[in-house]
Structures are given as structure tokens and as C-alpha cells.
Amino acid sequence: MITRRLPPWFVNALLVPLASVLCGFVVAGLVVAATGSDPIAAFSSLFQGAFTNQDAFAETLVSTTPYLFLGLGIALGFRAGLFNIGAEGQYYVGGLAGVFLAYSIHGVPGLIEIPLALAAGMLGGFVWSGIAGALKARFGAHEVITTIMLNYVAFLLANYLIDGGLMLAPHVSTPRTPEIDANAQLPIIIAGTRLHFGLILALVAVPLVWFLLQRTTLGFRLRSVGFNPTAARANGMSVGQTLVLSMGISGALAGLAGIVDILGVSHHMTDTVGAGYGFDAIAVALLARSNPWGVLPAALLFGALRNGASFMQLDTQVSSDLISVVQATVIIFVAAPVLVRWIFRLRRQQVAEVQITQREETAAV
Amino acid sequence: MDLVVEWGQVHALLGENGAGKSTLMNVVYGLVRRDAGEILFNGQPAEIHGPQDAIRLGIGMVHQHFMLIPRLSVVENIILGREIANAAGVIELDRASRSVRELSERHGLAVEPRARVQDLTVGLQQRVEIVKALYRGAQVLILDEPTAALTPQETDGLFEIVHSLTREGNAVIFITHKLGEVMAVADRITVMRRGKVVASTKPADTKPAELAQMMVGRPVLLRVVRGPSHPGEAVLKVEDLVVQDDRRHLAVDGVSLEVRTGEIVGVAGVEGNGQNELVESILGLRSARGGRVILNGRIITHRSTRRRLQSGLGNVPADRHRMGLVLEFPIADNLVLSDYDQAPFANGLVRRLRAIRSYALRLMKAFDIRAQAPEQPVGSLSGGNQQKVILARELATQPKVLIASQPTRGLDVGSIEFVHNRLVSQRDSGLAVLLVSSELDEVLSLADRVAVLYRGRIVAVLEGDAIDRERIGLLMAGAA
Incomplete structure (x- = not known):
């Protein structure tokens, strides 16, 4: 077929994810049609709402920013063989730690206060996910279970601290933390929009995470443990320490997403600040195939979907929940590359085939 | 390729790993689909689309890795899928046990139907597999590398069973890469190489050396x-070492052993007698419950694996895919898997890819690792080249002691020669080698001293003329 002579990495890293996204839209289109609306109209207003309306693209980039940090964090976890489902909770804890520091400090220049608040956010996320990492390293507790449970703890902690009063701003109608000072806010990079400096930070984080994974000794250890912990251990690596660190860095990126959203957009924290960014970002990382560079387009797609959805609902009365259908189908197709290859008649990845036969050979020895 | 198996004969299928023996038999048994050609059974074309079809025709297969459920009893395993039940749907275990007993006694396969499979030795589990095939009406029995995990005595017992089967007119296809077994058991021999039949002969008409040459395609040294x-x-001393396995049973029960520079000490024993636990404990991968490990005069019993490796311990693990390599990584990364953060491969926290690459190129040349580039994933190499990557990594750092577990398992003859020669030449230049192998031939041809491990204890250490095949075989079975 069309892909006969394409290199396998191209098929796997680009064509399969793209095809998965396409499948997601097709299935969502069928759902729209089945409910009696016009899918073409729905998708075109989705596109307008995400890109072409006034300020729409800037808003899309505002939503893309947390997806970038969170997607990078979860992707990094995947590379270490860790499934971090707790990004949402780490986002909350990072936000709590960062915002506490930011609204408590007054009269300090932004150039000092902002990095401090960002560091506090990262530390919060690091500690929160590090708990799950330590539980896995020490007791073998599966991180899927522990991070899910720590999510609830994080939500309730935010609830307790904000609604309960310890971090509650005085004289507000809905519970929230005090506002941070103007000099601690991340600067707006396009005047007249909400697009803030956090996007630049997130864009810088992409090559940094790539460098960490591919070029540092820690990244090497992390990937070794991710692919084959037994071999890593037999070659003298400390698997437990690596797990804790990997999980911690993953959470630090999630915490960074939380504090950047606060410093850049809301300037305070409510107990419902995240609204599912951390869960969507699992799909971002999956779609990116755990590659930091892949997180870039995947985060943009999810930012656009999130931002375009409300306009689509206004414009065509198609529920914005349709976006969840797109996201869910994309995940299904990304998780089942065999299915996508079959639909599009893509050839199988050569390298993988060789590995499979190699394993069968030794199994038969 | 053509292969004709006659009733009442033992037909040996001889070839190296990867020659296509197992693939061929999996086609016959319906596990793998054929691309072309046909299978005739009693002169009739047979349509075999799955194991069910093969079983219906009377073809049975005993895989190298047994397909038994350890927690169930022998009889339950045998009738699995063919349960005898009464009208109410309750399994009639007594009736099944009786027929299993009858069947096994007819062929001298003494197995107790009510015993649990997990309590049986490997040799007995294999008999259960054979009875299972016979119970399902097998007249053609395919045995895939059946002696891999057996003691010499168990192997002899298997040969008797095989002959008893063929005396009754059944056919047995015996897949192996061991020349001695072929000469001992086969009526006909088919030699395969790279997916083709290269020769078909009888034991009387050939010699082991000739078979080896046909198998490999060039003359080979058998010794x-x-x-x-x-x-x-x-340099390596183990004193009264006590180690538990994962189920907290005693796996190594007071082992004392020493390895001197310039010698190869072989640890012989049937697999599962504590070899893995012994090696893991020396490496620091499994903690010792008692005793000491001494490397170069220093007690290392409680040191981390990393420090042990850095103080001169090298390791060629038995399971190279699980413990030796990261298959997804390039060759170069695997060559620095334990020294990845040391100079010159890293500069503080950042890896120095150029230094790693040139080091890899050097080792690929020195160890004859055949690959296109250091960037090629190790998983895409042949088993022999993978083992060379491990050997290169472990020997290039010039260790004092090398632990080599099953160093040639699954390798082709060329690679086996390479590995053996390297071990001997390293010994000659002063390396202390602890060779752990369940292949008795390998221990016999390499080791200067042989320690026999049985149920976690060293039952004998033999040296010089005392190293005797029969004697070691009996010791391995716990009979001496």
C-alpha cells in the first residue's frame, strides 16, 4: 500500500498516531450523526472555536500549556515503566505548595518570587508522586493503585486547606486561596489575551526532558529500568532509587503544570482548579508514544479540543462532552496499534518482528 | 524440504538452534501454518489447522517447556480437556486414574496418578507429558529437545521408554542438537541446516564428527x-553459604567453594538444585541467610551488586534476555550497561556518546560481534552475537572472577566454540572462572575442577582423573 517503503519508525511514531486521531474523529462523527446533528458542522465549529475565532488560538495555547507539562511528566514515567495515573493529584499538590508560597510572600521581585513558587510547585508534585514511587520500591505496591488513591487524598487535602480555612481567602463568595501579588504573576506574552509566559516554559521543558532521558546518566538508568528492571539490577543499578526518582520527576512536572496555571491564569487556587487535565494528559502521553517531542503535537491537539468544545456547543448545540468521545476513541486506537494497522493496511514494524522471533527462538531452546 | 517418518521407528531430527527443527514440528502439530507443501499421513493428505487436528490424527507433542499445571495432580493434568465425567458432570477421577496407571505401566512409565505435578522431578514431569500424549491416542510422538533438563540416568530411562513405544509400532520424532543421543537412540537421522534437509542417514552409516560437519556446514572440533x-x-571464596529461594525454601544449604586464579571450576547439577540462588547470592542479587562470600580477600557478603561488580566480579547470566541485556537498547548501550556513569562514558551527569560509540566499535571488532552498527538494537542480533555482547562487556573490564551460567545455552556450534575458547584463553591469562552449567558435556570439557550440586549442597568436588561422567551423573541424581 502507500506505506510499503516507509521506514518503520515513521509508521509507528507518526502514521499510527495520526491514524488513531482520524479514527477518533470518525467515530465521534458517527456519534454526532446518530444523535441527529450534522458532524461536519460540529467539527467545523470545533475548529473555529479552537483556532480561527478571535483569540481562539491564544486560548488553545493556554490549555495546551498544562497538557505539555503533564504529558511530559507522564511520558517520562512510561519510559521508566511507571504508569502515573496520579498526575491530577500531583497537579493539585504542586498548585497548593506553589500558591501558598506565592501569596505568602510580599515585596519580593517577580524574578525571585516566580522561580521560588515554581520550585515549590515542583517540590510538591515530586513529594506527592515520590510517595507512590517509594511505596513501589519498598513494598512493591503497584503505582496505578497508589497514585489513584493519592489523587483522592490530594483532592481532599485541597478541599480541607481551602474550604477548611487554613488557606482560605477572607471575604470571598466561593472558597479560594488569597490572590497572589501582581509581580508574582507570569507575564502575558500576547497583549489582550490570557496567553502567558508559561507556554514558553513548557516549550523549553520539551527538549530538557528529551535531554534528560536520552543524554544523561540518570535518563539511561531510568530507561534501563523501564525496559528491563532485572537486567538493570543485575548490572548494578539501584532499581528502587531509580523508581523513586523517576516517579518524583514525573510528579514534579505535574506539579509545575499546577503552579504555572495559577501563576499564569487564575492567580489563586480553588478546590476544583484542575478539572481533569491530569487524566487527559495520560492520553496525551500515550498519543505521543512517550516521546517528549511527540508530546508537543499531542498537547496541542488536546488543548484545541478542550478549547473548541465550548464554542461547538454554543454554535451547534452538540454537547461539548463529544470531545470525551474523541479523546476516548483516540486512546483506544492508540492502545491498539494492531487494529489501526489493520484498518489502514499498514505494514508491521520490522524491528518488533525481529525481536518477537528472537524471543520465540530462545523460548524453544 | 522433505521428511518421511515410518511407523515403528525413532526418527531423529538433528540440527542447530534456528535450523528449523522446532518450526517444522510446530507445523506438523498445527501450531504454525505452513506456507507451501503438504503433509501426508498414512499416504493421505492431512489438513492440520491446529493441535486439535493433529491430536485427532494421533500426533502428540511433548514440548521442551512442559505444558502442565503444577498445582494439579498427575491424573488431572492428563485428562485436562478430555475429562471423563458421569451423567451429572462430575469428573470420575478414580476411573481416570485407573486408565492412566494402565497406560503408564504398559510403557514402563512409573508415575503415580494422584501425585501433584509440582512435587515431581523434571524427569517425571516429562513422563507425565508422554502419558498425556498417549492418553489422547498419540501414535506419532514428537519430543522437542527432551533431554535438555535430564540427568544422564534419566536420559537413559527416556531412551528405554522411546524404544518400548516404537516396539509397539508407534513412531517417535526426536528433536535434538546432541550428537551422542542421536547415535544412541535413532533408527533414522535427518540433519537440518538453515531450514533445509541436508542429509538423511542411519547411525550405522555415519559418525558423530560427520554429523557435526553436516549440521554446521564445516568441520568442527568436538573437543x-x-x-x-x-x-x-x-580469589573467590564461598563459605557455608545459606540462601533461600523466592518461596523461602532453603535453596543453597551450606555451600563452601573456592575458585583460584587461572582455573575453571565447574558446578554440575540438574537445573533447580540451587544454582541460580548460589550465583545470585554471590552477585548480591539475593541476600545470604548465612555464610560469607569473599572476593580478593575482602568479605563482600553485604555489599551491593554495583560494588561487587566494581571490585572485579563479572557475570554472564543464564538467562541473557532477562538478566543480561536490554534488548531494546543499541549494542553500544548494552556494552556499557554497568559502567554507564563511569569515565570515559560519562562526564558527570551527561553521557559521552562519542566515547561510548568508539568503545563499542572496538569491542565489536575484538569479540567478532556481527552487526551493522553499534546503534543496532541488541534484540535484533542472533543469540550468538548477543552472548558475545555480554562476554565483551564482562571481560573488557578485566574482572578477577567471572561467573558464567549456562554460557552457551541456545547458541549455534560456531558461537559455542567461540565462547569456550574465550573462557579457556581468559583462564590461561589468570582469570578465575566459575562455570555453572546443566550441560554435563560442557562442564566436562571446560572445567579443571567439578563441584556437583544436589539439593543445595555440594556433594562432591572432583579433580583430575576423578572427573568421571558416570560418577558425576550419579552424584547429580543424588545417588552417591
Whole structure:
């Protein structure tokens, strides 16, 4: 077929994810049609709402920013063989730690206060996910279970601290933390929009995470443990320490997403600040195939979907929940590359085939 | 390729790993679909689309890795899928046991129907597999590398069973890469190489050396050439070591052992007698419950694996895919898997890819690792080249002691020669080698001293003329 002579990495890293996204839209289109609306109209207003309306693209980039940090964090976890489902909770804890520091400090220049608040956010996320990492390293507790449970703890902690009063701003109608000072806010990079400096930070984080994974000794250890912990251990690596660190860095990126959203957009924290960014970002990382560079387009797609959805609902009365259908189908197709290859008649990845036969050979020895 | 198996004969299928023996038999048994050609059974074309079809025709297969459920009893395993039940749907275990007993006694396969499979030795589990095939009406029995995990005595017992089966007119296809077994058991021999039949002969018409040449495609040395050893001081000492396995049973029960520079000490034993636990404990991968490990005069019993490796311990693990390599990584990364953060491969926290690459190129040349580039994933190499990557990594750092577990398992003859010669030449330049192998032939041809491990204890250490095949076989079975 069309892909006969394409290199396998191209098929796997680009064509399969793209095809998965396409499948997601097709299935969502069928759902729209089945409910009696016009899918073409729905998708075109989705596109307008995400890109072409006034300020729409800037808003899309505002939503893309947390997806970038969170997607990078979860992707990094995947590379270490860790499934971090707790990004949402780490986002909350990072936000709590960062915002506490930011609204408590007054009269300090932004150039000092902002990095401090960002560091506090990262530390919060690091500690929160590090708990799950330590539980896995020490007791073998599966991180899927522990991070899910720590999510609830994080939500309730935010609830307790904000609604309960310890971090509650005085004289507000809905519970929230005090506002941070103007000099601690991340600067707006396009005047007249909400697009803030956090996007630049997130864009810088992409090559940094790539460098960490591919070029540092820690990244090497992390990937070794991710692919084959037994071999890593037999070659003298400390698997437990690596797990804790990997999980911690993953959470630090999630915490960074939380504090950047606060410093850049809301300037305070409510107990419902995240609204599912951390869960969507699992799909971002999956779609990116755990590659930091892949997180870039995947985060943009999810930012656009999130931002375009409300306009689509206004414009065509198609529920914005349709976006969840797109996201869910994309995940299904990304998780089942065999299915996508079959639909599009893509050839199988050569390298993988060789590995499979190699394993069968030794199994038969 | 053509292969004709006759009733009442033992037909040996001889070839190296990857020659296509197992693939061929999996086609016959319906596990793998054929691309072309046909299978005739009693002169009729047979349509075999799955194991069910093969079983219906009377073809049974005993895989190298047994397909038994350890927690169930022998009879339950045998009737699995063919349960005898009464009208109410309750399994009639007594009736099944009786027929299993009858069947096994007819062929001298003494197995107790009510015993649990997990309590049986490997040799007995294999018999259960054979009875299972017979119970399902097998008249053609395919045995895939059946002697891999057996003691010499168990192997002899298997040969008797095989002959008893063929005396009754059944056919047995015996897949192996061991020449001695072929000569001992086969009526006909088919030699395969690279997916093709290269010869078909009888034991009387051929010699092992000739078979080896046909199998490999060039003359091969069947014996390793090595001079006498010149051992120096003891560099690795194990004293009264006690180690538990994962189920907290005693796996190593007071083992004492020493390996001197310039000698190869072989640890012989049937697999599962504590070899893995012993090796893991020496490496620091499994904590010792008692005793000491001494490397170069220093007690290392409680040191981390990393420090042990850095103080001169090398390791060629038995399971190279699980413990030796990261298959997804390039060759170069695998060559620095334990020294990845040391100079010159890293500069503080950042890896120095150019230094790693040039180091990899050097080792690929020195160890004859055949690959296109250091960037090629190790998983895409042949087993022999993968083992060379491990050997290169472990020997390039010039260790004092090398632990080599099953160093040639699954390798082709060429690679086996390479590995054996490297081990001997390293011994001659002063390396202390602890060779752990369940292939008795390998231990016999390499080791200067042989320690026999049985149920976690060293039952004998033999040296010089005392190293005797029969004697070791009996010791391995716990009979001496």
C-alpha cells in the first residue's frame, strides 16, 4: 500500500498516531450523526472555536500549556515503566505548595518570587508522586493503585486547606486561596489575551526532558529500568532509587503544570482548579508514544479540543462532552496499534518482528 | 524440504538452534501454518489447522517447556480437556486414574496418578507429558529437545521408554542438537541446516564428527583444546553459604567453594538444585541467610551488586534476555550497561556518546560481534552475537572472577566454540572462572575442577582423573 517503503519508525511514531486521531474523529462523527446533528458542522465549529475565532488560538495555547507539562511528566514515567495515573493529584499538590508560597510572600521581585513558587510547585508534585514511587520500591505496591488513591487524598487535602480555612481567602463568595501579588504573576506574552509566559516554559521543558532521558546518566538508568528492571539490577543499578526518582520527576512536572496555571491564569487556587487535565494528559502521553517531542503535537491537539468544545456547543448545540468521545476513541486506537494497522493496511514494524522471533527462538531452546 | 517418518521407528531430527527443527514440528502439530507443501499421513493428505487436528490424527507433542499445571495432580493434568465425567458432570477421577496407571505401566512409565505435578522431578514431569500424549491416542510422538533438563540416568530411562513405544509400532520424532543421543537412540537421522534437509542417514552409516560437519556446514572440533591449568591463589571464596529461594525454601544449604586464579571450576547439577540462588547470592542479587562470600580477600557478603561488580566480579547470566541485556537498547548501550556513569562514558551527569560509540566499535571488532552498527538494537542480533555482547562487556573490564551460567545455552556450534575458547584463553591469562552449567558435556570439557550440586549442597568436588561422567551423573541424581 502507500506505506510499503516507509521506514518503520515513521509508521509507528507518526502514521499510527495520526491514524488513531482520524479514527477518533470518525467515530465521534458517527456519534454526532446518530444523535441527529450534522458532524461536519460540529467539527467545523470545533475548529473555529479552537483556532480561527478571535483569540481562539491564544486560548488553545493556554490549555495546551498544562497538557505539555503533564504529558511530559507522564511520558517520562512510561519510559521508566511507571504508569502515573496520579498526575491530577500531583497537579493539585504542586498548585497548593506553589500558591501558598506565592501569596505568602510580599515585596519580593517577580524574578525571585516566580522561580521560588515554581520550585515549590515542583517540590510538591515530586513529594506527592515520590510517595507512590517509594511505596513501589519498598513494598512493591503497584503505582496505578497508589497514585489513584493519592489523587483522592490530594483532592481532599485541597478541599480541607481551602474550604477548611487554613488557606482560605477572607471575604470571598466561593472558597479560594488569597490572590497572589501582581509581580508574582507570569507575564502575558500576547497583549489582550490570557496567553502567558508559561507556554514558553513548557516549550523549553520539551527538549530538557528529551535531554534528560536520552543524554544523561540518570535518563539511561531510568530507561534501563523501564525496559528491563532485572537486567538493570543485575548490572548494578539501584532499581528502587531509580523508581523513586523517576516517579518524583514525573510528579514534579505535574506539579509545575499546577503552579504555572495559577501563576499564569487564575492567580489563586480553588478546590476544583484542575478539572481533569491530569487524566487527559495520560492520553496525551500515550498519543505521543512517550516521546517528549511527540508530546508537543499531542498537547496541542488536546488543548484545541478542550478549547473548541465550548464554542461547538454554543454554535451547534452538540454537547461539548463529544470531545470525551474523541479523546476516548483516540486512546483506544492508540492502545491498539494492531487494529489501526489493520484498518489502514499498514505494514508491521520490522524491528518488533525481529525481536518477537528472537524471543520465540530462545523460548524453544 | 522433505521428511518421511515410518511407523515403528525413532526418527531423529538433528540440527542447530534456528535450523528449523522446532518450526517444522510446530507445523506438523498445527501450531504454525505452513506456507507451501503438504503433509501426508498414512499416504493421505492431512489438513492440520491446529493441535486439535493433529491430536485427532494421533500426533502428540511433548514440548521442551512442559505444558502442565503444577498445582494439579498427575491424573488431572492428563485428562485436562478430555475429562471423563458421569451423567451429572462430575469428573470420575478414580476411573481416570485407573486408565492412566494402565497406560503408564504398559510403557514402563512409573508415575503415580494422584501425585501433584509440582512435587515431581523434571524427569517425571516429562513422563507425565508422554502419558498425556498417549492418553489422547498419540501414535506419532514428537519430543522437542527432551533431554535438555535430564540427568544422564534419566536420559537413559527416556531412551528405554522411546524404544518400548516404537516396539509397539508407534513412531517417535526426536528433536535434538546432541550428537551422542542421536547415535544412541535413532533408527533414522535427518540433519537440518538453515531450514533445509541436508542429509538423511542411519547411525550405522555415519559418525558423530560427520554429523557435526553436516549440521554446521564445516568441520568442527568436538573437543575444546586446553592445556593444564596453573591455578594461583583463591580469589573467590564461598563459605557455608545459606540462601533461600523466592518461596523461602532453603535453596543453597551450606555451600563452601573456592575458585583460584587461572582455573575453571565447574558446578554440575540438574537445573533447580540451587544454582541460580548460589550465583545470585554471590552477585548480591539475593541476600545470604548465612555464610560469607569473599572476593580478593575482602568479605563482600553485604555489599551491593554495583560494588561487587566494581571490585572485579563479572557475570554472564543464564538467562541473557532477562538478566543480561536490554534488548531494546543499541549494542553500544548494552556494552556499557554497568559502567554507564563511569569515565570515559560519562562526564558527570551527561553521557559521552562519542566515547561510548568508539568503545563499542572496538569491542565489536575484538569479540567478532556481527552487526551493522553499534546503534543496532541488541534484540535484533542472533543469540550468538548477543552472548558475545555480554562476554565483551564482562571481560573488557578485566574482572578477577567471572561467573558464567549456562554460557552457551541456545547458541549455534560456531558461537559455542567461540565462547569456550574465550573462557579457556581468559583462564590461561589468570582469570578465575566459575562455570555453572546443566550441560554435563560442557562442564566436562571446560572445567579443571567439578563441584556437583544436589539439593543445595555440594556433594562432591572432583579433580583430575576423578572427573568421571558416570560418577558425576550419579552424584547429580543424588545417588552417591
